[in-house]
Amino acid sequence: MIPTRSxxxxxxxxxxxATLMLITPVQAQKAMIVQVKQAQIRSTPSFLGxxxxxPAYGEKVTVLTEKKGWxxxxxxxxxxxxxxxxxxxLSPVRVILKSGDRAKSGQSSxxxxxxxxxxxxxxxxxxxALDHQNLDYAWVDKMERISPDIEELEKFVINGSLSLExxxxxx
Amino acid sequence: MNKHKLIRNRGASILVLLIVLSLCLFSCETxxxxxxxxxxxxxxxxxxxxxxxxxxxxxxxxxSKTFEDITPEQEYYLGRSVAANILSQYKPYDNxxxxxxxxxxxxxxxxxxxxxxTFGGYHVLALDxxxxxxxxxxxxxxxxxxxxLRCCKTEDEIAAVIAHEIAHVQFKHGLQAIRQERVTHFLxxxxxxxxxxxxxxxxxxxxxxxxxxxDITTTLITNGYSQSQEFRADQGAMVILGKxxxxxxxxxSVLQSMxxxxxxxxxxFNKTHPKPESRIAEISKSYSVSGLYTIxxxxxxxxxEQAKNNL
Numbered sequence: 455m456i457p458t459r460s461x462x463x464x465x466x467x468x469x470x471x472a473t474l475m476l477i478t479p480v481q482a483q484k485a486m487i488v489q490v491k492q493a494q495i496r497s498t499p500s501f502l503g504x505x506x507x508x509p510a511y512g513e514k515v516t517v518l519t520e521k522k523g524w525x526x527x528x529x530x531x532x533x534x535x536x537x538x539x540x541x542x543x544l545s546p547v548r549v550i551l552k553s554g555d556r557a558k559s560g561q562s563s564x565x566x567x568x569x570x571x572x573x574x575x576x577x578x579x580x581x582x583a584l585d586h587q588n589l590d591y592a593w594v595d596k597m598e599r600i601s602p603d604i605e606e607l608e609k610f611v612i613n614g615s616l617s618l619e620x621x622x623x624x625x
Numbered sequence: 626m627n628k629h630k631l632i633r634n635r636g637a638s639i640l641v642l643l644i645v646l647s648l649c650l651f652s653c654e655t656x657x658x659x660x661x662x663x664x665x666x667x668x669x670x671x672x673x674x675x676x677x678x679x680x681x682x683x684x685x686x687x688x689s690k691t692f693e694d695i696t697p698e699q700e701y702y703l704g705r706s707v708a709a710n711i712l713s714q715y716k717p718y719d720n721x722x723x724x725x726x727x728x729x730x731x732x733x734x735x736x737x738x739x740x741x742x743t744f745g746g747y748h749v750l751a752l753d754x755x756x757x758x759x760x761x762x763x764x765x766x767x768x769x770x771x772x773x774l775r776c777c778k779t780e781d782e783i784a785a786v787i788a789h790e791i792a793h794v795q796f797k798h799g800l801q802a803i804r805q806e807r808v809t810h811f812l813x814x815x816x817x818x819x820x821x822x823x824x825x826x827x828x829x830x831x832x833x834x835x836x837x838x839x840d841i842t843t844t845l846i847t848n849g850y851s852q853s854q855e856f857r858a859d860q861g862a863m864v865i866l867g868k869x870x871x872x873x874x875x876x877x878s879v880l881q882s883m884x885x886x887x888x889x890x891x892x893x894f895n896k897t898h899p900k901p902e903s904r905i906a907e908i909s910k911s912y913s914v915s916g917l918y919t920i921x922x923x924x925x926x927x928x929x930e931q932a933k934n935n936l
Contacts, residue, residue: 543742573815574699589709620868
């Protein structure tokens with residue numbers, strides 16, 4: 455039994471890993487989760503880029519490279535499409551060790567716990583709305599349906615001598 | 626307790642201590658992966674069992690729970706109910722042409738922000754009120770009163786006020802209004818639910834939801850954000866205007882108009898925001914712009930047709 459020495463070795467390894475995370479600007483091949491309701495994978499790192507496919511909320515993608523707030527990703531499902539997503543549409547995979555080995559079906563392995571749909575969700579909103587019947591969600595729903603399409607937006611931008619070229623960049 | 630178990634527990638304790646120590650050396654952003662790696666190594670090497678690993682994880686989680694851990698989906702549901710509360714106090718201004726125009730400006734501004742994508746996206750609605758006011762619910766539901774829109778003399782000035790509200794969303798100022806103990810309680814509850822695969826009591830979550838909505842709504846409508854958050858939102862707006870090609874002087878100009886139109890003792894921007902002159906002074910520290918700027922004729926044409934004529 456050599457617990458203390460082994461644990462110190464583990465600690466040194468962990469520190470080295472953390473240091474690498476701090477000094478490495480681009481972490482290739484990391485997994486991210488789609489965290490928006492309507493996501494798109496585009497052909498170029500731009501909101502004007504052609505939409506190649508629409509990954510589902512909660513889908514795991516592999517990040518191949520990063521560029522000014524955009525991430526080149528690859529889908530892990532059958533079609534394996536590669537393309538660009540903005541970083542704000544993705545969040546890191548949160549790994550939580552569980553006490554039992556209860557494999558989850560679908561996109562999560564036994565060591566991952568999907569937080570999608572947990573906590574504040576449609577059901578909780580429904581219960582809150584029942585207790586506050588003076589609130590009208592009809593206009594909130596109506597508001598959410600208002601969304602100009604990208605072609606119309608592009609015309610609006612060009613006609614107004616504006617530019618979306620810096621769209622989504624961190625600079 | 627047998628000897629083997631004792632050594633294992635000592636091992637787990639030392640590992641917890643070392644992980645907590647690493648908190649002092651690295652940022653919170655780094656702690657999460659560090660904890661993940663450490664616990665996995667612990668399990669793989671047999672030094673700790675999975676249950677202990679779970680306890681370690683919980684220990685670290687309890688040290689790193691902040692509003693940043695609220696997921697975009699949870700933020701979206703909070704935002705919807707905050708919006709419903711705003712709409713219980715202010716009537717929507719149902720004008721299709723104006724709404725469409727505001728959403729084109731809003732969409733363009735959001736795409737050049739540092740947070741172009743939220744769970745449900747950005748949407749803008751005018752409120753039928755003479756008050757000079759604007760609100761941004763978490764997740765991107767933005768409201769501007771007719772009173773505020775009447776202060777805007779150009780499209781650039783409408784873009785300036787929308788960009789300011791988008792900046793509040795991108796910096797998650799609404800979520801920061803939730804009391805910290807509520808955030809910790811909520812995140813602990815959902816992590817426990819996830820770890821134990823057991824559904825939580827909905828009443829507990831509904832109470833937390835209700836409390837959070839109250840915290841945010843009170844801040845938005847009654848108390849206002851802190852002065853530093855307002856200044857930061859102005860800085861965010863200046864960046865958005867600059868990237869898109871709108872005149873940054875438009876923000877100064879609309880603040881000057883607001884200063885002229887404020888009515889003392891009226892509940893509006895005046896009660897919930899720093900004085901326009903303080904905001905202009907703060908912006909002037911980073912940008913040498915004045916409220917005078919060149920008006921783009923194409924933008925002014927559509928502003929007059931789609932906004933001015935409808936107010």
